[in-house]
Amino acid sequence: MNISIRDASVADAKRLAEIYAYYVENTAVSFEYVPPSAEEFGHRIKGILEKYPYLVCERDGEIIGYAYASAYSAREAYCRTAAASVYVDRAHRREGAGTLLYAALEERLRSQGIVNLLAGVAYSVEEDEHLSHDSKNFHLAMGFEQAAHLKGIGIKFGKWYDLLWFQKRI
Numbered sequence: 001m002n003i004s005i006r007d008a009s010v011a012d013a014k015r016l017a018e019i020y021a022y023y024v025e026n027t028a029v030s031f032e033y034v035p036p037s038a039e040e041f042g043h044r045i046k047g048i049l050e051k052y053p054y055l056v057c058e059r060d061g062e063i064i065g066y067a068y069a070s071a072y073s074a075r076e077a078y079c080r081t082a083a084a085s086v087y088v089d090r091a092h093r094r095e096g097a098g099t100l101l102y103a104a105l106e107e108r109l110r111s112q113g114i115v116n117l118l119a120g121v122a123y124s125v126e127e128d129e130h131l132s133h134d135s136k137n138f139h140l141a142m143g144f145e146q147a148a149h150l151k152g153i154g155i156k157f158g159k160w161y162d163l164l165w166f167q168k169r170i
C-alpha cells in the first residue's frame with residue numbers, strides 16, 4: 001500500500017465532489033443540503049488555494065480524502081486563526097488518511113504563520129442514522145480541545161443539530 005499527500009488542484013474537483021456528495025446527501029456532517037457540482041467544487045478549490053493549503057490523500061494512485069483550511073473570519077485580528085475541514089471517502093475511513101491529512105495541513109499552516117486551528121463539528125448528543133461521533137472522536141485524537149457547544153443551530157433531515165467548535169494551538 002502506497003499512501004501519500006499532495007496539493008490539490010482544480011483538476012481533482014470531480015473526485016473530491018464525489019467524496020463530499022455522500023456526506024451531503026446522507027449525513028448531517030455537512031450542513032449543506034445539495035451536493036455541489038464538480039464545476040462549483042472546482043471554484044471552491046480555486047478560492048481556497050488563493051490563501052490556504054488544500055491537500056489530497058492518495059492511496060495507490062486513487063484520491064481517498066482531502067483536507068483544507070479556510071478563514072474563520074475575515075476580520076483582520078483573526079489573521080493567525082484558520083478553520084480546518086476534512087473528508088475521507090467513506091470506504092476508506094479508519095485507514096489513517098485523516099491523520100496524515102491533518103498532520104500535513106498543520107505543518108503547512110504553521111509555516112504560513114497560523115497559530116490557532118479551529119474545526120466546526122456537527123453533533124448530536126445521541127448518535128443517529130445521519131450523524132455519528134466519528135468527527136468528534138477524530139478531533140480529540142488529533143489533539144483538539146472542545147471550545148464551544150452551540151445547541152440546535154442547524155436543521156437537516158427535519159432534525160435540529162448542534163455544532164461543536166474544536167480548537168488546537170498548532
Ligand SMILES: CC(C)(COP(=O)(O)OP(=O)(O)OC[C@H]1O[C@@H](n2cnc3c(N)ncnc32)[C@H](O)[C@@H]1OP(=O)(O)O)[C@@H](O)C(=O)NCCC(=O)NCCS
Pocket residue numbers: 023029084085086087088089092093094095096097098099100119120121133134135137138139141142
Ligand atoms: C472524521 C474523519 C475525517 C476521520 O478520518 P479517518 O481517516 O477515518 O481517521 P484516521 O483513520 O486517521 O483516525 C485517526 C484517529 O481518530 C479517531 N477516530 C477516527 N474515526 C473514529 C471513529 N469512527 N470512532 C472512534 N474514533 C475514531 C481514532 O482515535 C483514530 O485512531 P485509531 O484508528 O488508531 O484508533 C472521517 O471519519 C470522515 O471523513 N468522516 C466524515 C466527514 C467528517 O466528519 N469530517 C469532519 C468534519 S469537518
